Amino acid sequence: MIDIQVQEIEAKRLIGISGKGSISNDITPQVFKDFMPRKRKITNVQNTHIYSVQLFEADLNQNPINPSTTFTRIAAVEVSEDSVPPQGMGTFEIPAGFVSHLYS
Numbered sequence: 001m002i003d004i005q006v007q008e009i010e011a012k013r014l015i016g017i018s019g020k021g022s023i024s025n026d027i028t029p030q031v032f033k034d035f036m037p038r039k040r041k042i043t044n045v046q047n048t049h050i051y052s053v054q055l056f057e058a059d060l061n062q063n064p065i066n067p068s069t070t071f072t073r074i075a076a077v078e079v080s081e082d083s084v085p086p087q088g089m090g091t092f093e094i095p096a097g098f099v100s101h102l103y104s
Contacts, residue, residue: 002103005101009096010096012051012094013079014076015042015085015090015092016042016075016077016089016092017034017076019034019075021070026073031075032049032075035075036075042089043078045077045083046078046079046080049078050076051079052073052075053092055072
């Protein structure tokens with residue numbers, strides 16, 4: 001059973017790896033395969049959580065999800081403001097607001 005929870009969060013700063021994919025070409029396993037062995041190089045990590053973020057490029061209110069819908073997958077950890085990303089990684093900002101969590 002999948003449990004979906006909606007929660008209001010404060011802004012978060014993440015450092016990690018991203019890749020572009022689509023519903024029919026899910027790149028999540030490859031992004032995490034690249035990220036997990038390198039996450040120990042990230043400094044000033046705030047907690048033990050590992051974030052899997054999916055950012056859709058389309059306005060989903062206007063364009064329903066279909067197999068060709070593209071997105072950016074981010075595998076990351078939360079860091080403090082002064083943390084610098086290691087080479088080959090990027091910084092990602094999640095604004096304060098509502099997010100959904102899926103648990104299985």
